[in-house]
């Protein structure tokens with residue numbers, strides 16, 4: 001007798017053996033997604049607040065992206081940077097409109113967006129010997145060699161020596177530590193507005209104002225890694241606007257880094273990254289100094305433009321601000337008497353620090369139908385789409401409560 005066909009399982013086991021084991025073993029194979037919901041190959045459904053790690057800002061398979069992908073794929077997908085495309089020009093202009101006067105380099109990921117900022121800083125400082133970059137401990141800037149060299153976490157660097165030289169790391173939110181580390185070799189300071197992978201830790205407003213003053217006084221570049229906290233995830237296009245809004249000072253309103261790295265939410269699931277560079281530095285990366293074959297292709301830029309339009313016409317940035325703040329409040333109410341230690345972040349970037357083993361928490365939540373992403377040693381990230389259904393937030397809290405009843 002023939003055995004029952006097990007094509008699906010056999011295929012996936014063989015396929016799994018073919019994957020480089022760079023990621024922690026994964027417990028689910030997902031086959032379908034709609035909004036905040038995903039389905040695995042066995043037909044189980046889950047509320048997905050991992051959001052593709054802060055990428056799926058409009059949820060899974062949003063109709064607006066289905067439409068633009070289909071239409072643009074009929075017109076023009078990729079031409080390389082030997083040519084202009086309307087979509088790339090329009091997307092560059094859209095970023096300049098929302099950030100400030102400057103120029104945009106397009107790439108395909110967050111690590112590459114940071115790489116361009118690092119190259120910018122090196123090129124600015126190379127003649128004067130001001131090539132060192134100060135970045136923060138506990139930061140994360142991507143997995144390329146420059147990215148891990150900039151990153152302030154030993155675990156991502158282990159075994160990859162020799163790293164790119166020229167990085168100094170200081171404690172985050174400590175202005176005097178930065179001041180004490182600045183030397184005649186320093187060329188730039190690189191920070192995340194909200195440390196994402198490090199556990200959702202926001203820069204203090206006074207720290208940001210202090211950094212801007214310090215960098216201006218010493219003639220240093222202020223490089224902003226907005227890969228995770230940008231793209232309206234925190235309620236404003238870039239997170240510094242939100243982080244600084246309570247100060248209500250002229251300095252806060254005028255705050256602008258010299259370069260900004262973007263990716264993740266930008267394409268809402270389609271790969272695209274970008275580096276905005278302030279106007280006075282527009283010519284630093286001139287012809288032949290940098291490039292990317294795919295970077296900013298018409299398909300990616302058409303998607304990114306549609307994402308901006310969808311968010312802004314529906315005011316999803318205001319929606320996620322409200323939803324996220326309510327979620328944060330609800331989680332804070334559950335603090336202390338449960339296994340929840342602290343709740344941080346804003347909008348669609350909320351970190352819940354917990355007691356006990358992170359993978360046990362994630363496993364328990366998954367069993368009850370909720371997917372959350374890990375961050376740092378002991379933090380779970382809630383990364384709902386910006387257009388999250390309030391009902392899904394309510395359901396996620398119900399799931400959390402059933403898990404808290406027998407805290408992992």
Ligand SMILES: *Cc1c(COP(=O)(O)O)cnc(C)c1O
Pocket residue numbers: 108109110111112114140141142143192196197225226227228229263264
């Ligand atoms: C995710 C992330 C990166 C790296 O982005 P990739 O697209 O994975 O290369 C860089 N910086 C920050 C702050 C990130 O969160």
